[in-house]
Amino acid sequence: MNILQNIHAFDVQTFYWCMARKHRAKLTRMGRAISFSADGPLYAVVALLAWTAGYDTLVLILAFGLLLERCVYFVLKRGFKRNRPADELDDFCSFIIPSDQFSFPSGHTSGAFFIAFCLSEWFPSLNVMFYFWAVNVGLSRIFLGVHFPTDTIIGALLGSACAALMIGVLV
DSSP, rough: OOOOHHHHHHHHHHHHHHHTOOTHHHHHHHHHHHTTTSHHHHHHHHHHHHHHHHOOOHHHHHHHHHHHHHHHHHHHHHHHBBBBBBHOTTTTOOSSSSSSBBOSSSHHHHHHHHHHHHHHHOHHHHHHHHHHHHHHHHHHHHTTSSSHHHHHHHHHHHHHHHHHHHHHHHO
């Protein structure tokens, strides 16, 4: 068995563990709202608020960084073409209709970690709140049944790496 098969087997096992949680229905309801907060429009609001508050460098990082993150995200998504849990697992239906066909990496998680990383650089006293939100975005994507755990882990790494790169280049 190769490494990808081992990762997939672990992913499926962890996914089923999440789906078997006692409070999964409540987590799914909360997950809809949390996931919605990472759909994208919030990021434009954050950039607009940063611009009106005079954080011009942060606005540039958000604009160019999200552009970079989206480009890398689409290359990975189309390159790996990993099926979503509902398409991969015979006995499972997701709780929402995903916006695209493939699951790897999680774009919602990537965007959330990008925003959390950037905002934590400017407002370090709020970093626990920003990362708490980002982690919950990733968890919501699993509990809504549209991503395997490694999709969200790689999404978190992708968003963080793009933010670190943009901050390193533009600051």
